[in-house]
Amino acid sequence: MNMEEHHSSLVVESSYPDLVINVGKVTLGERNRKKLQKIQREQEKAKVLKAACALLNSGGGVIQLEMANNDEHPVEMGLDLEESLRTLILSSNLQAFFKTKQQGRCYYIFVKSWSSDTFPEDSSFTPRICSLSSSLCRRSGTSVLPMDSREAFRFLKTKKINAKILGKEPLGKKPFGKVVKVIHQDLRNSNPTYQVFQKDQLEYGEIVPFPESQFMEFKQFSTKNIQEYVKNIIPRYIPAFANTEGGYLCIGVDDGSKKVLGCAKEKVDRDSLKKKIENTIYKLPCVHFCQSQCQIDFTVKILDVLAEGELYGYACVIGVKPFCGALFSEAPCSWMVKDKDICKLATQEWVGMVMDTDPDSTWLCKDFESQLSLSSGPPLSRPVYSKKGLEHKKDLQRLLFPVLPGHLKYIPESLWKELSSQNEGLEELINRQIHSFSQGILILSRSWAVDLNLEEKQAVICDALLIAWDSPPILYTILREQDADEQSYCTSTAFTLKQKLVNMGGYSGNLCVISKVLHLRPESNAESSEGAASPIDYPRSYYFANTQQMEALLQSLVIVLLGFRSFLSDQLGCEVLNLLTAKQYEIFSKNLRKNKELFIHGLPGSGKTIMAVKIMEKIRNMFHCEANEILYICENQPLRKFISDKKICHAVTRKTFMKDDFQKIQHIIVDEAQNFRSEDGDWYGKAKTITQRDKDCPGILWIFLDYFQTNHVECSGLPALSAQYPREELTRVVRNAHQIAEYLQSVLQEVRKNPPPNIPPGSLQMLLEADWAQGVQGTLNTKDNLTLNEIVTHVADTCKRLFERGYSPKDVAVLVSTTKDVECYKQELLRAMRKIKVVRFTNASDMSGDHIVLDSVRRFSGLERNIVFGIHPETVEPALLHNILVCLASRANQQLHILWLRDV
Structure with missing residues (x-):
């Protein structure tokens, strides 16, 4: 049985609210393990290490072993297993990641998620994942030294920096040339290596006049299968040379006596040997960091070996130059659990995870505050940011999920009162479960599954998450009566919660979530169960010992519940999360069954479109909907395309909505409704x-709307303001930098004082409740009385400076008054931008590409960019000028340039 076949016996159990890997029988105890044959000992150790590596990289979990030995008393793990686990985590502190417990014949190893903040003194040199082997090696003297994952991380980091410095001229770009070309060219004439390999033939038995060195390795041909032998030694030596300073592997020279022995010609064909060597090198996994993606630069030379003037056989010299990237002997050995399967990471995927860092963006660091950094997060976590001036995750936690000394608080109180009044016996049932806990918080939800983007189970009355002192987290699922699928629902929900708290929320402590099902009988006869699977008794380190630990977990919960994929992700080219505001979360948390119709009025930049996306995701999970059963309607094609690309709904414009029949649609979300018209019905x-x-x-x-951004004077088709009930208001403006926000406030006041005739005046009073997030500095630049040439020159010069500072075309939008103006300005802008190499304009329907958007203010409604140029934002309706300016200004996150054309 080979090692991979032995590993296939590992099973990810599905009946626990945690990642539990069953590795089968393992011999435990130092004495017992010493008695094992070496192959069995290594096989058992290998499967334990594979499970440990997979759990460390996947959010933590439990390794379940069945003791193969028959000891009646508890036994230790075994020194060889302990030492291997220490090597895996790059630390002598085994307790940092592993706890053990024996229950009868079951032995459990509790594994905490990998996180570099466990090593705060060395976190900058700690890779984001752990590995059994990096499969990277380097040359040191005459030795080949394997790199552990920390050394590999430093090596890869250096390679990436060097490639960035060298740009398109990485090391090793020039062709290797003849094998006679040595590493140090200035020593060519005096170096005996050069003199020997200048030859095409060697004499059998002659002594090579130089020893093995940093750049030279001698090997003799195996007496068995020659090609198989060469295939096996190349992955050991060629990557080591390539990852260091280059060198030669000479096969056919005895490394002790330095005699040329070669391989008898009867045992090998020189052409097939050369082809086998080349194919083996080409198949070595490699990762590039340079733009040129250059290949491994090597040369294979087959030398004749003569005995008394006659051809005896052949020797082989392989010369390799330093490689600009990283050359692996094989794919790295690192594992992860994916969809309940234990998967080995591919080379490129492994390097990507090892090297993963927070986005390198000056403006991001300036305008946003990090809530979760990759440098301190578990392997699967993504960076989380909030706009400066908004609540930090600590503030949101203390606002939404406060932990009060000496109190056990039920949250939200309104939901608790509602559930208690609607379900006789519920209060007694829950109080009986938690009466022994004195401090903490019980977070109730009609469905924790829906909160976690899982499908709702309608038989569930509610779920309650207990975070309490001297207890692990407990998720209670309360049903009115027994249900065949109850335990799988509760287990699945608890499992998802645990995984998200670590892999999304970034919690790096010991964590489990215990699942319990409670039944509420009509006669208030309550009973509970913990499912068919025997519960795992977690160590005390999984219990909350103080308020700080509870708050740390609840801050991770804030990220899980309030986090959403930021629009910044498309701009930065990596996954980034932002957080909802407290008011946005309040609206998002509404009971959809009781709030079937709702009007949400939001000030510009208050996050209406984000809310629309989040609500559609919730509808899908709560009502078990397919994407084609949820309809999103907006006025403009660009916003429709933007939402359609998210594949969470069927997105159409109002005109299409009025033309077509939508038989499959069950739910509708309307966005930017103030710009709708009744012209088509x-x-x-x-x-x-x-x-x-x-x-x-x-x-x-x-229905989401903002009367301040109304861009026409026709009838919108909305019901009267008094009939827009129930109604919620989003008055916290979170998008715009301070200078832009100040300008926006002044323009909004003008709209409120002199609204267009089709806007109900009462709808504009919400401006008095506006709350403007402070802290982000930006740029507001207004220029009057410019010529066309001055306008396009300003745009071109500003873009050039911005691109030199690290911004990209995808940060910029140029907005004009009408679609007709787009073509009028496009050619002039292209002419002015010839000084910038990247010159491409597209309309707002293509927001994802690396280009500047050029479109009208109206068509850009609902979208945003960091830098916005507004060119002569006029309107045929004077009453709408300030509304158009509101729409223009609110699209800009950091910089707003309004350029007015001189009257002709």
């Missing part, structure tokens, strides 16, 4: 009819 009436087709269970109809 009663869109609101049609939407209401569709969502109320099922009288017993009407669908969701949520």
Whole structure:
């Protein structure tokens, strides 16, 4: 049985609310392990290490072993297992990541998630994942030294920096040339290596006049299968030379006597030997850091070996130059659990995870505050940011999930009162479960599954998450009566919560979530169960010992519940999360079954489109919907395309909505509704009819709007303001930098004082409640009385400076008054931008590419960019000028340039 076959016996158990890997039988105890044959000892150790590596990289979990020995008393793990685990975590402190416990014949190894902040003194040199082997090696003197994962991380980091410095001229770009070319060219004439390999033949038995060195390795041909032998030694020596300073592998010279022995010609064909060597080198895994993606630079030379003037056989010399990237002997040995399968990471994937860092962006660091950094997060976590001036995760935690000394608080109180009044016996049931806990928080939800983006189970009355002192987290699922699928629901929800708290929320402590099902009988006869699987008794280190630990977990919970994929992700080219505000989360947490219709009025930059996306995700999970059963309606094609690309709904414009029939649609989300028109019919009436087709269970109809950004004077088709009920308001402006926000406030006041005739004046009073996030400095630049040439020159010069500072075309939008103006300005802008190499304009329907958006203010509604140029934002309706300016200014996150054309 080979090692991989032996590993296949590992099983990821599905009946626990944790990652549990069953490795089967393992012999434990130092005496017992010493009695094992070496091959069995190594096989057992290998499967334990594989499971440990997979769990460390996947958020932590439990290794379950069945003791193969028959000891009646508890035994230790065994020194060889302990030492291997220490090597895996690059630390002598085994307790930092592993705890053990024996329960009968079961032995458990509790594994905490890998996190570099466990080594704060050396975190900058600690890779983001752990590995059994990096499969990277280097040359040191006459030795080949394997790199552990920490050394590999430093090596890769240096290679990446060097490639960045060298740009398109990395080391090793020039062709290797003849094998006679040595590493140090200035020593060519005096170096005996050069003199020997200048030859095409060697004499059998002659002594090579130089020893092995940093640049030279001698090997003799195996007496068995020659090609197989060469295939096996190349991955050991060629990567080591390539990863260091280059060198030669000479096969056919005895490394002790330095005699040329070669290989008898009867045992090998020289052409097939050369081809086998070349193919073996080409198959070595490699990773590039340079733009040129240069290949491994090597040369193979087959030398004739003569005996008394006759051909005896052949020797072989392989010369390799330093490689600009990293050359591996094989794929790195690192494991991860993916969809309940234990998977080995591919080379490129491994390097990407080892080298993963926070986005390198000056403006991001300036405008946003890090809530979770990759340098301190578990392997699967992503960076999390909040806009400066908004609540930190600590503030949100203390606001939403406070832990009060000496109190056990039920949150949210309104939901607790509602559930208690609706379900007789519920209060007694829950109090009986938690009466022994004196400090902590019980977080109730109608469905924790929906909160975690899982499908709702309608038989569930509610779920309650207990975070309490001297206890691990406990997730209670309360049902009215027994259900065949109850335990799998509770287990799945608890499992997802645990994984998200670590892999999304960044919690790096010991963590489990215990799942418990409770039944509420009509006669208040409550009973509970913990499922068919025997519960694992977690060590005391998994229990909360103080308030700080509880708050740290709850801050991770804030990220899980309030985190959303930021629009910055597309700009930065990596996954970034932002956090909802407390008010956004309050609206998002509403019971959709009781809030089927809702109007959300939001000031510019208050996050309406983000909320629309989040609500559609919640609808999908709560009502078990497919994407084609949820309809998103907006006015403009660019916003429709932007939402459609997220593949969470069927997105259309209002015009398409009025033309087509939507038989499959159950739920509708309307965005930017202030810009809708009634010219094609009663869109609101049609939407209401569709969502109320099922009288017993009407669908969701949520409408997002902002009267301040109204861009026409026609009838919008919205019901009267008094009929827009129930209604919520988003008054916290979170998008714009301080200078832009100040300008926006002044323009909004002008709209409030002199609204267009189609805007209900009462709708604009919400401006009095506005709250502007402070802390982000930006740029506001308004220029009047410019010529066309001065305008395009300003845009070109500003873009050139911005791109030199690290911004990219995807940060910039140039907005004009109408779609007709786009073509008028495009050619002039292209002419002015010839000084910038990257010159490409596209309209707002293509937001994802690395180009400057050029479009009208109206078509850019609902979208955003860091830098916005507004060129002569005029309107044929004077009453709408300030509304257009509001729409223009609110699109800019950091810099706003408004350039007015001189009157002709």
